[in-house]
Amino acid sequence: MKVSIIGVTGYSGVELLRILHSHPVFDIHSIHSTKVDRSISEEYPHMLHIIDKKVEDIDFDRIGEESDVVFLATPSGISKRLVEQLIDKDIKIIDLSGDLRLKDSSEYIQWYKKDPVKNSILTESVYGLSEWNEESIQSAKWIANPGCYPTATLLGLAPVIIEQFVEPASIIVDAKSGTSGAGKTPSNGTLYTEVNENLKIYKVNEHQHTPEIEQQLRMWNGEIKPITFSTHLLPVTRGIMTTIYVQLIEDLDTDKLIDLYKNTYEKHPFVRIRPKGTFPAIKEVCSTNYCDIGLHVDKRTGRLTIVSVIDNLMKGAAGQAVQNANIMFGLDQQTGLNFSPLYP
Ligand SMILES: NC(=O)C1=CN([C@@H]2O[C@H](COP(=O)(O)OP(=O)(O)OC[C@H]3O[C@@H](n4cnc5c(N)ncnc54)[C@H](OP(=O)(O)O)[C@@H]3O)[C@@H](O)[C@H]2O)C=CC1
Ligand SMILES: CC(=O)N[C@@H](CCC(=O)OP(=O)(O)O)C(=O)O
Incomplete structure (x- = not known):
């Protein structure tokens, strides 16, 4: 091919x-x-x-x-x-x-x-969130490969949004990215001297990925209200972490939700759910197509914290693009994508 x-x-x-x-x-x-x-x-x-x-x-x-x-x-x-x-x-x-x-x-x-x-x-054009749109991707001619932040956010939120476990106006996404997410064109914001030993928030309440996330969330649950989405620049080359906070509308515990996530992603090899009490770090998916997710319910507040990590250039861009091409051409999704993480 x-x-x-x-x-x-x-x-x-x-x-x-x-x-x-x-x-x-x-x-x-x-x-x-x-x-x-x-x-x-x-x-x-x-x-x-x-x-x-x-x-x-x-x-x-x-x-x-x-x-x-x-x-x-x-x-x-x-x-x-x-x-x-x-x-x-x-x-x-x-x-x-x-x-x-x-x-x-x-x-x-x-x-x-x-x-x-x-x-x-x-x-x-078909939105290429591989784990959720497989059937449409198979027959698509044009794929809109998802943004890096939306990929991490949507994979992290999907199971609880689809099950309608979340108060629709309560979604807060705190996201952080390495500098390769900004591409290779030099800018003041991505200068070594600005990024090194630093952490900056940017595009506050005006990030272009906000409507993309909301569009897909509303396809899963039409009640979803506008989200709060904050993006930060990390002093690393690759990796995105989204820490997501949602108010639960039912009395659900961590064990039950981890089971839900494991069942949802059972047949999706690139999404790995962490055992209770453990959370993923960006280095643990570096140079791979994995999205790793950890979760915990705070019984005091009734809020669920979801942490999802990806490599922005892999699952956030080129990796998911090849995953989508595999699906479009009837190949196993993992073809050519069997990388283990570059660690440490
Ligand atoms: N970086 C990331 O983590 C992610 C990026 N994306 C998206 O992927 C796309 C590429 O991003 P990224 O790799 O970071 O960008 P870069 O800025 O690193 O690279 C852009 C590429 O586009 C080429 N280009 C620019 N203008 C033209 C033109 N008129 N004709 C032909 N080629 C052109 C450049 O070529 P030249 O060298 O000749 O200028 C370069 O090869 C963007 O749309 C970005 O939003 C999506 C998810 C994550
Ligand atoms: C770290 C960093 O600057 N990341 C970029 C990601 C841009 C991107 O992927 O652009 P698309 O809108 O074409 O998806 C940003 O936050 O704008």
Whole structure:
């Protein structure tokens, strides 16, 4: 099966290369970005003698004719323009940006402050939260790969939201990410001197992933009210931790909820539920496609604390994108994704 990657010189793009290089079914056919004619090892010396391909210009006809699937690891706003050139080609598209995720284009305008993609494209694209949308992903032509924070948040919340165990207006998500989540373009906020030995909150009450999380929560439970969602920058390269607080509407204990989570995710190898009294750390999923979840009910307050961790470049981006491609092509979801964590 032939694969093209557009945005290969970015952090998610080079992570796609790392995964696909040893994938037994997908072959990297062509790689693209604006750095045309540079070999990938000139851009990323760690790839020397591993992948020697050159970055090519984006010839939509050739990509459409020669590849079976194209990954767009490009910024929001750019992906949209690429999708519009690719939709009439006979090729599956997996877009890692936010451009295809929000079904209501007025929300995209409000939160991304850019022009939205055409409504006809939004209607047909499938939200690629692999564990929850498998059937639609199987038959999808265009996948909106979920955002990194929404992936961790939604996998952590799904079981209790679907069971309607949660007071609909009580959801608070306290999220933290490593700096690779911001991509490779330099900015003051991600300078070593700003991030090292520091912890900063950013985009307070205006993070673009807020409507994406709410959209999916409301598909599971139409009563859900707006959430509080806070994002922080951690002085690490990879990893996201979301600590989620919800008010329970029933008298449920930790054992019962851990059972619920274990049963829900029993057939989903990338979601691991921690035993009672233990919580996951970001390093425990580093370089893997796992989402690890720990939970505890505070009997004094009736609130449930859920902790979920992912590697933002893997389950939060390239890993889930390959998981979705596996599903689209009828492969085992784990194909090419059997990494154990890089630890310590
Ligand atoms: N980083 C993460 O953890 C996550 C990222 N995402 C999403 O994935 C996408 C990529 O993110 P990330 O890898 O961090 O971004 P980077 O900024 O690291 O990389 C962006 C890539 O897009 C390419 N690009 C930019 N403009 C164009 C253009 N006009 N034509 C062709 N290629 C272009 C860049 O190429 P060049 O080198 O030539 O400039 C580069 O290869 C984004 O939409 C992001 O929101 C989603 C989840 C997590
Ligand atoms: C650490 C960091 O800065 N993370 C980025 C994640 C952006 C992203 O993934 O963008 P999409 O909206 O295209 O999903 C952020 O918080 O904006």
